Amino acid sequence: MGKLLVKGNDAIVRGAILAGCRVYFGYPITPASEIAETAAKYLPKVGGTFLQAESEIASINMVYGAASGGVRVMTASSSPGISLKQEGVSYAAGAELPCVIVDVMRGGPGLGNIAPEQSDYNQIVKGGGHGNYKCPVLAPYSAQEMSDFIQLAFDLAEKYRTPVYVLTDGYIGQMMEPVEFGEPKTDFPRFDWALYGDAESKQNLISSIYLEPDELEEHNRKLQRKYAEIEANEVRFEDFMLEDAEIVLMGYGIVSRVLKTVVEKLREEGVKAGLLRPKTLFPFPKKKIAELAQRVKKFLVVEMSNGQMVDDVRLAVNGKCPVEFYGRMGGNVPTMKEVLEHSKKLMEA
Amino acid sequence: MAEKVLKKPRSFYDIYERNPSADKKMPHYCPGCGHGNVHKFIAEALDDFDVADRTIFISPVGCSVFAYYYFDTGNIQAAHGRAPAVATGIKRAHPHSIVISYQGDGDLAAIGTAEILHAANRGENITVFFINNAIYGMTGGQMAPTTIVGQKTTTTPYGRRPQNEGYPVKIAELISQLEAPVYVERVALFDNKHRAKARMAVRKAIKNQVDNLGFSLVEVLSPCPSGWKMDPVDAMHWIEEEMVKVFPLGVYKDITKEVEPYHIEEFKPEAEEIKELLDLKTESKSFARSTVPEKYKNPEIKIAGFGGQGVLLLGAALAQAGMLQDYHVSWLPSYGPEMRGGTANCHVNIREIEIGSPVVANPSILIALNRPSLEKFEPDVQSGGLIIYDSSLIDIEPSRKDVEILAIPSTKMADELGNTRIANMVVLGAIAGYTNFFDLKTLFETLNTAIKRKNLIEINRKAVETGYQFGKEHRVK
Ligand code: SF4
Numbered sequence: 118m119g120k121l122l123v124k125g126n127d128a129i130v131r132g133a134i135l136a137g138c139r140v141y142f143g144y145p146i147t148p149a150s151e152i153a154e155t156a157a158k159y160l161p162k163v164g165g166t167f168l169q170a171e172s173e174i175a176s177i178n179m180v181y182g183a184a185s186g187g188v189r190v191m192t193a194s195s196s197p198g199i200s201l202k203q204e205g206v207s208y209a210a211g212a213e214l215p216c217v218i219v220d221v222m223r224g225g226p227g228l229g230n231i232a233p234e235q236s237d238y239n240q241i242v243k244g245g246g247h248g249n250y251k252c253p254v255l256a257p258y259s260a261q262e263m264s265d266f267i268q269l270a271f272d273l274a275e276k277y278r279t280p281v282y283v284l285t286d287g288y289i290g291q292m293m294e295p296v297e298f299g300e301p302k303t304d305f306p307r308f309d310w311a312l313y314g315d316a317e318s319k320q321n322l323i324s325s326i327y328l329e330p331d332e333l334e335e336h337n338r339k340l341q342r343k344y345a346e347i348e349a350n351e352v353r354f355e356d357f358m359l360e361d362a363e364i365v366l367m368g369y370g371i372v373s374r375v376l377k378t379v380v381e382k383l384r385e386e387g388v389k390a391g392l393l394r395p396k397t398l399f400p401f402p403k404k405k406i407a408e409l410a411q412r413v414k415k416f417l418v419v420e421m422s423n424g425q426m427v428d429d430v431r432l433a434v435n436g437k438c439p440v441e442f443y444g445r446m447g448g449n450v451p452t453m454k455e456v457l458e459h460s461k462k463l464m465e466a
Numbered sequence: 467m468a469e470k471v472l473k474k475p476r477s478f479y480d481i482y483e484r485n486p487s488a489d490k491k492m493p494h495y496c497p498g499c500g501h502g503n504v505h506k507f508i509a510e511a512l513d514d515f516d517v518a519d520r521t522i523f524i525s526p527v528g529c530s531v532f533a534y535y536y537f538d539t540g541n542i543q544a545a546h547g548r549a550p551a552v553a554t555g556i557k558r559a560h561p562h563s564i565v566i567s568y569q570g571d572g573d574l575a576a577i578g579t580a581e582i583l584h585a586a587n588r589g590e591n592i593t594v595f596f597i598n599n600a601i602y603g604m605t606g607g608q609m610a611p612t613t614i615v616g617q618k619t620t621t622t623p624y625g626r627r628p629q630n631e632g633y634p635v636k637i638a639e640l641i642s643q644l645e646a647p648v649y650v651e652r653v654a655l656f657d658n659k660h661r662a663k664a665r666m667a668v669r670k671a672i673k674n675q676v677d678n679l680g681f682s683l684v685e686v687l688s689p690c691p692s693g694w695k696m697d698p699v700d701a702m703h704w705i706e707e708e709m710v711k712v713f714p715l716g717v718y719k720d721i722t723k724e725v726e727p728y729h730i731e732e733f734k735p736e737a738e739e740i741k742e743l744l745d746l747k748t749e750s751k752s753f754a755r756s757t758v759p760e761k762y763k764n765p766e767i768k769i770a771g772f773g774g775q776g777v778l779l780l781g782a783a784l785a786q787a788g789m790l791q792d793y794h795v796s797w798l799p800s801y802g803p804e805m806r807g808g809t810a811n812c813h814v815n816i817r818e819i820e821i822g823s824p825v826v827a828n829p830s831i832l833i834a835l836n837r838p839s840l841e842k843f844e845p846d847v848q849s850g851g852l853i854i855y856d857s858s859l860i861d862i863e864p865s866r867k868d869v870e871i872l873a874i875p876s877t878k879m880a881d882e883l884g885n886t887r888i889a890n891m892v893v894l895g896a897i898a899g900y901t902n903f904f905d906l907k908t909l910f911e912t913l914n915t916a917i918k919r920k921n922l923i924e925i926n927r928k929a930v931e932t933g934y935q936f937g938k939e940h941r942v943k
């Protein structure tokens with residue numbers, strides 16, 4: 118297949134269908150509606166189901182229902198909508214149901230605005246709903262990665278029996294770039310835990326209830342072992358000019374695109390800069406950060422938030438070198454120029 | 467279950483292994499509770515229609531949260547109020563399954579009001595059993611949405627007062643007002659005659675789903691001796707004497723004779739067909755790059771004008787052409803704060819190496835199609851850059867002396883070609899002709915993708931060609 122010039126929001130839907138997703142439940146919200154609209158266009162064509170639910174809460178519970186049936190199912194929303202979905206995600210994590218949730222972040226708190234922010238980091242990466250759970254979080258930075266990561270998200274969801282998030286922003290969703298789509302997946306395993314509406318699967322129970330404290334503790338320990346396994350196996354990041362870097366820039370999503378240009382400019386000016394771009398926010402590239410912290414002068418974390426990921430960077434750096442933060446909020450994307458100026462100042466200091 | 471179960475329906479487990487209590491033969495419900503009756507009616511119906519194997523039972527939150535201890539079917543436990551949404555999800559995933567959503571009054575008629583209303587309104591082919599006992603049993607006897615006026619509960623210690631708590635919610639009446647549901651009945655469990663009626667209603671509601679007729683709901687007025695602080699016999703009387711007055715029994719809707727059964731056709735396209743259906747069947751075409759003067763290489767382009775001038779399409783066409791020549795390209799429409807003020811703009815990068823930020827704050831090429839855009843963005847243009855503007859619409863000239871300027875009367879040229887709307891394609895040609903970035907062959911191929919209406923391709927080609935000649939003639943020597 119040749120390359121196609123498509124929007125990130127389109128790439129994510131067609132990528133999902135190629136990955137075998139045939140069921141989508143969603144609710145309109147700017148700036149994620151385009152994903153629902155694209156799903157509504159393509160899913161019926163391939164024998165799938167698109168359903169606009171009555172609420173965010175209903176849609177995540179429909180996802181819970183379909184996921185119980187062992188099929189690849191997804192939903193997408195934007196920050197306030199994700200807040201509403203958190204109950205359902207907690208249930209899905211507790212019942213160990215694979216499903217994929219896309220969050221196209223917008224400005225908050227409250228209604229905030231519809232411009233891009235990255236202020237959902239904490240609610241997505243740290244669990245978000247009640248209980249001791251986490252979900253793998255993939256952070257695409259291009260239309261190509263929107264397509265690639267949604268497919269990876271389904272694979273991880275099934276491999277670890279967990280909800281998986283794709284965390285993105287309006288810029289990555291709206292941007293058109295060339296995308297090379299993969300091949301359609303057409304063979305799907307039958308899971309021994311799922312319900313297929315037949316005699317072989319009817320002994321299965323999908324539930325997050327463990328009445329006895331010891332049992333619930335054991336269930337939680339099992340979940341934590343799963344998260345440890347995910348941390349051991351699934352860390353993904355991009356290393357851009359880190360080899361001899363003295364200052365490490367860190368950011369994800371649209372910010373990391375800006376940072377790439379900043380690194381290029383800094384290098385042109387003789388500053389040894391590099392970019393560490395997490396592709397997975399959970400699991401977080403802690404080891405790589407710890408290793409860099411031993412030898413670099415500084416970290417500069419740039420986010421479109423009040424500084425959420427920077428906490429995780431600080432934990433991983435563990436005091437070995439200064440970790441600076443530069444943030445914009447409200448829907449403002451840090452410009453290449455302002456980050457460049459800021460980085461230069463830091464290196465002079 | 468208060469009554470003695472002589473012969474257990476097959477659709478119940480023989481031994482309730484999932485029940486953590488020592489006695490694995492007895493259900494967890496209080497003596498005199500109505501849940502046991504309804505469970506039994508359901509299990510018997512599943513036996514009779516021989517559908518237990520393909521049944522998926524959704525347990526709610528409330529006293530029946532552990533219904534999955536008993537039913538030898540597929541089981542899902544759902545969050546409070548969400549059972550109809552969960553039922554929708556699994557039914558849509560496996561349409562041949564028989565999905566039963568079982569809910570109490572707090573679950574269905576308070577926290578889950580939206581879910582039940584909309585599942586019913588969509589006519590989901592599921593069966594809903596609604597156990598109305600006018601109280602929150604599991605949490606210890608608080609007011610339910612169906613608590614009757616004057617009824618004392620732990621949260622209405624002086625009795626339910628309409629001034630404060632409103633009136634009991636009448637679900638059978640509400641749901642039967644919707645168009646999609648095929649069968650809605652309210653039954654009660656206070657004597658043998660009414661229990662027999664309830665049993666028939668349960669059967670019918672399940673049969674409707676087996677026959678693919680659509681959404682059925684049975685509301686059951688059911689005793690909760692513990693919540694009501696009554697003995698089981700008094701509880702029966704209370705239903706008969708008090709509840710039935712507020713919640714009249716009967717069939718509220720039955721259109722099962724009139725509706726056509728659902729017909730679900732499974733369609734599972736093969737890989738090649740999927741690609742076709744997703745519009746992914748494209749051959750990869752590649753065109754040779756032109757020799758581009760150094761100053762025009764790796765352009766960072768901003769295109770701005772009024773909405774309706776084809777600004778976004780012009781940008782997309784540039785990106786598309788770049789892609790055809792194997793450049794890295796990005797296209798970003800104005801978004802967020804930039805959208806203020808009615809002007810549309812987009813950012814296009816065409817680059818030999820990977821593109822970092824897709825945002826073009828300081829364009830090397832500015833294409834301004836109206837005056838506000840020229841005024842707004844002219845100062846941002848890189849020194850040594852290029853400004854292209856529609857001189858037939860913009861009555862001022864750029865004042866910058868450190869940039870190249872190409873004034874093109876594109877709207878006028880488009881009018882002369884017979885269609886104002888192709889002015890953007892005149893500009894596309896002009897940029898290519900002026901900078902030598904793209905040849906006409908590449909641009910024509912671009913039009914095949916960019917122009918959705920095939921009968922318009924010819925005139926757009928003309929526009930591109932005319933613009934190209936103009937650009938070429940105005941190249942700086
Ligand atoms: S509290 Fe009421 S509804 Fe719950 S089990 Fe006891 S009698 Fe039944």
